[in-house]
Amino acid sequence: MVDSSLAGKSALITGAAQGIGAAIAELFAARGAKVVVADINAEGGEETAGKIVKDGGEAQFVRTDVTSAADLDAAVKATVDAYGRLDIAINNAGIEEQGSALHEITEEAWDKLVSVNLKGVWLSMKAEITQMLGQGGGTIVNMASIAGMVGLPLGIADYSAAKGGVVALTRTAAIEYVKNGIRINAVCPGVVRTSLLDNAIKTGMFTEPEAAALHPTGVLIDPEDVAEAFLYLASDAAKHVTGHAMPIDAGMAAG
Template sequence: MSEVFAGRSALITGAAQGIGAATARMFAARGARVVVADINEDGGKQTVEAIQRDGGEAVFVRADLTSATDAEAAVRAAVDAYGRLDCAVNNAGIEEQGSALHEITEESWDRLVAVNLKGVWLSMKYEIRQMLAQGGGTIANMASVAGLVGLPLGISDYSATKGGVVAMTRTAAIEYVKQGIRINAVCPGVVRTALLDQAIQGGMFTEEQAAALHPTGVLLDPDDVAETFSFLCSDASRHITGQSIAVDCGMSAG
């Protein structure tokens, strides 16, 4: 077991599956004591059990991150269990079936904004309060390559939420850098997750078409993104803040 995060606590939201679960397991394998937060109780508890089987330390808290009460409770769970909150990865997010902008429903728009943007804001609000009280910490937010470039996929609503995360990350980083809090974002390309499977099954694209969005022609795995979250929350990135790091096989370079 690596000691990158030895003695540190970490809150990972949306950690019941996919990138969040991979990140929680990676942080625990590198010494972090992890709080797994998700609205999906069964999946969240399975992530905790996997961490414990591997010799790591983790607890689960059910949290709907669109709720201020739940967002605050997730942070409190870390403090109650481990005494402080050193790292936070705000990964919880959703996608909707792709639609042209003029066909997006108000309900779909509101749901995406509530989870992907408001949820990150609420999480940061309470994480930052705790980190200010204890003298510092690191935060890494889940954004997307869709928040950096325009994509012809019928995801203008999703892109708007991820662009909002990028902008909020940049501004918050400047706001809190002198108080010892570093804040960055990760912008993945197309990752092999349950969300991708849903998009493929919904007819948005085939797996081959999804891979072809990357200049490399290959899809990302959850661990590829988890590695970047790990780097941004570690001392190896101590001089990096306010950045949105694209992990996208060159997708945003064109």
């Protein structure tokens, strides 16, 4: 039996040029969604959209800087122009932490990370909610992190603060718009096999075995595993779920 749980739905996915975002876009398309891939990385974004189309899905790429309100308004408009409405918004775009102790984080580094990882989610939601209010509802799932739920001694105070902000923003917005038919949730992954992890290993933040050991299971998480959580929260199977920050963390929050 073919799973068509998102058949006929339109989905805007930020940060979908690679990693978890690309895995979400490909999974959603495989489940029947019409996808807009939004990313500042044009080459990677075109590649993700092209792969979906090659596999028989429907997708297009829109270059989007999530720190730009104008870009996000344009991405939402492109989705509506192409597919008639915005059913699902996945706010996944983010950048990595630098692995610096709190007192060594520069103001420039703090501002850059918070601008993308927190302000970018807020700006995305502003554009998306405006559209969803006009069409009578929709679903938003934000990318947070287990680092926004528990303290981790990894030199990621800026990243943790931004992701904690995403969790709080998600919960507040969920209550604010629940009467308007808009469900808003977040996913909080642990350590996932992505290019961000590769860069952290290369810069000496930790080794791969040390990264895996952060999980009580001792196993790293694959992007496809995280994508499945986004699929659930975006689908009608989660119609009674809103304001939830879902850990996909191999037990980190339980420790």
